[in-house]
Amino acid sequence: MAVTAPDPAPALSLAPVAPRRSRARRWTRSIAAWILALAVLTAIFAPLLAPYDPAQQSLDQLQAPSAEHLLGTDALGRDVLSRIIFALRTDLVLVAFAAGLPMLIGTLIGAVAAYRGGVLDAAVRWVADVFQALPVYVLLIALVFVLGPGAASLIVSFSLLGWIVYARLIRTEVRRVREREYVSASYLLGLSRPAVLLRHVLPNSLHQSFVYLATDLGMALQGIAVLSFFGLGVKAGTPELGAMVAEGQLFLRGHWWLAAFPGLAIVILGSSFAALGDRLNAGTEADR
Template identity: 60%
Template sequence: MGMIDEAAGLIPGRRVARARFHQAAAAVLILAVMVAISAPWIAPYSPSAQSLDQIQLPSASHWLGTDALGRDILSRMMYALRTDLSLIVPAAGLPMIVGTLIGTLAGYVGGLVDGAVRWIADVFQGLPVYIFLVALVAAMGRGPASLLVAFTALGWIVYARLVRTEVRRVKASGFVEANHLIGKSAPKVLVQHVLPHALKQTATYFVFDLGMALQGVAVLSFFNLGVKAGTPELGTMIAEAQIFLRTGAWMVAFPGAAIVILGVCITAVGDHLKARMQGDPDGR
């Protein structure tokens, strides 16, 4: 009996721990956004200012040390957050918008339109994602515009499938037909009743997609296919410091840890949002 009570007591404890973890993850993301916005005012140094002493260990004057050119790593990471967040939000948002529009059209109209969308989605989904992403960016040239086009070209498929499935489900329930019978127009029914159901799915996936976009931007920047050289960006900072891994590991460790922490926090918030959407208030 005591073992049962003890086992039962673990459940509330796990819920509390999980809730605190989700709260901590959300707090870290909010802090990251605040740091990114206020970087020009709170960064201790200019991200491009070089020190004559060049490489310096973490110290009271440079909390995270400096890179090979004597630039303060903490300041560059603050500006890198600004760069990355300004890229990953549209990199996840544009595919969501495009995919939602295409999925709504395919699910609501059906017929040849639905068949064509499904065929195109199957073709794109069969492509090796990262190879195709690198090829697109390399063909269009380095820069934010190329990144956004490439992420949109590959990312709309999941959103289109999610929305199409939900729209077809709502449409097949007879709810849409009932609204048509009482005189509501197709666009009005679509906006007021169909899309709100579909957007719950896309909102959840959008959060997870932010993490994928963060990784994608960092990887492309690491291979010199992202932002311009010299621009503070986490992947670029790692690429610039990789040759100093043995003598200046902190130059790689700090931006690398930032990518991992942000990715974990985004995933945690996405898990919590998904659980809430499924009706679990504790985010289990």
């Protein structure tokens, strides 16, 4: 008499979970992209969108959110919504320069050093290793303190410290790309070394730099907000998210909206930049 084995228990299938997670991540990235686009448009058209002059003071001090002032007013009677709208312009411009200039500087230095090699490459690598071992935020605060508060000192300080990461990233990619066959073929066609670097090597080495740039934009936003919170950011009175949080924390118990709304704007923008970096990273991995 043959003995039949019992049917095995059905295996737990997790197949639908991955697509659901993938769709959720795509939706998150798409929402982040729309949020950033909306923030940029709001900053561009701030004078048209703001219901009040952000510097206009009134006797309606510390008013709660209402139909007249959607996000309330601050201790000087200024409209909080109008100040947040103009603060987006201030912060996004600062963030663009504070992350964009280091990328430009680091990309040029790292690409040339990696492509030429030799003493220049060794010197760039040594400088990068030294700066990587130092506490970046302590140096950033010290530089801003020495240069003095203001937009220019913020941009200079971020540029002096931020180029190192981009130089390391581009250096690794250039060293990889320069060994490709199409680069060797370019030399056989008579192209000069600078022409090969600019036309073939550099365009194919920027993937990781752009991925990091998206994340760096969020970190620059947080850094600028923190420095402004401690009075080391933009000039006093200028609408800026970190400075608004600092002004509002004095009235946090009774007038929470003064710090809550600009703080929420920082969180949303920072999270959107992080999601954008995740999206670019996913696209780069898919291409590879």
